[in-house]
Amino acid sequence: MLGRKTTTGLKAYSEKMRRDWDDRASRNAKHYIADGLAEWNEEEFYASGETTVAQDILTDMENICEARDPKTMRVFELGCGAGRVTRALAGVFGEVVGADISAQMVSLARKALASRPNASVVHIDGLSLGNVPGQFDFAYSCCVFHHVSSYEVITGLVGEVGRLLRPGSLFKFEVQGCEKVKPESGDTWLGVPFTVAQAEKLAADTGFELRYHYGAGEERFWLWFFKL
Numbered sequence: 001m002l003g004r005k006t007t008t009g010l011k012a013y014s015e016k017m018r019r020d021w022d023d024r025a026s027r028n029a030k031h032y033i034a035d036g037l038a039e040w041n042e043e044e045f046y047a048s049g050e051t052t053v054a055q056d057i058l059t060d061m062e063n064i065c066e067a068r069d070p071k072t073m074r075v076f077e078l079g080c081g082a083g084r085v086t087r088a089l090a091g092v093f094g095e096v097v098g099a100d101i102s103a104q105m106v107s108l109a110r111k112a113l114a115s116r117p118n119a120s121v122v123h124i125d126g127l128s129l130g131n132v133p134g135q136f137d138f139a140y141s142c143c144v145f146h147h148v149s150s151y152e153v154i155t156g157l158v159g160e161v162g163r164l165l166r167p168g169s170l171f172k173f174e175v176q177g178c179e180k181v182k183p184e185s186g187d188t189w190l191g192v193p194f195t196v197a198q199a200e201k202l203a204a205d206t207g208f209e210l211r212y213h214y215g216a217g218e219e220r221f222w223l224w225f226f227k228l
Contacts, residue, residue: 013150013186014126018101020188025082025104033081033143046112049084050091052142056172057092063170063212063224064138070094073137076164078129078157078173079144080121083109089140090119097133101126127153129160136164139171146176146191146219149183154192158225159206165227171208175199177221199223 024032030040034048057064065073071094080086080098082105089096096119100106106123113119122132139161145154154175161171176191183190194202196216203210208225215221 010127010150010153010156013153014101016186017126017148017188018103021100021102022104025102025108029082029105029108030084033084045082045084046087049086049088052085053088053092056142057089057140060172064172066168066170068137074134076132076136076139076161078139078141078161080109081105081143083112083119083121085140085142086119086121087112087116090116093138094118096120097122097136099124099129099132127156129157129164132164134164135166137166137169139165139169139173141171141173143174145173147189148191149185149187151192151198155202155205158202158208162207162225162227167227169227171225171227172222173225174215174220174222177216177218179217181219194221 030045031038034040070092073093074095075089075093077086077089077096077098080100083098086096086098086109098109098121100109100121101124103123106121109121113121124131148154165171175194177194179193179195181190181193183192196213199213200210203225207228209228210223211226212224213222
């Protein structure tokens with residue numbers, strides 16, 4: 001069953017997420033975004049974003065595009081961090097809008113995207129996407145929800161992404177799948193785990209169809225949610 005928190009509690013948690021991620025961004029943004037290396041240089045960091053897009057996006061264009069020209073598509077990235085993947089997405093799609101809870105990360109992303117006129121970044125409150133402009137043809141999120149220790153926050157954000165997507169469009173994202181993970185309430189690094197049954201309920205509760213999934217029981221549990 002999904003957890004219940006008061007509105008005040010949710011706002012307090014979102015504020016904690018913002019503070020924690022601002023702190024991580026100020027200390028070592030690249031490492032906290034992609035913790036495979038303790039220190040990244042600029043070239044390696046953004047090259048890793050190209051690798052992510054090659055693995056997660058370019059291998060799945062049939063589901064993502066559904067016969068559309070990617071250069072005509074608007075794409076939304078939830079939890080864009082410093083723009084590592086956003087830059088790479090901008091090379092594939094017509095327009096990309098990223099969003100992040102951390103003002104520090106948003107500032108870094110805007111610098112990273114200065115040479116990408118078809119990409120922009122929005123600062124969000126971590127609970128809603130009301131200031132994200134327009135509708136989208138595809139949404140993507142990686143290395144984001146497995147840091148969120150609230151089922152209710154995740155459900156709310158997935159629903160908000162659904163509101164931004166055109167019917168039939170795909171939201172491809174990952175959650176924590178390892179059921180051994182038991183984060184403390186309020187944790188902003190270890191996210192709550194999902195089973196397949198919980199993922200199916202999440203889709204039903206937010207106006208999506210869970211058409212595919214991969215990695216159940218693992219840290220990176222990928223979900224293909226199609227907007228009804």
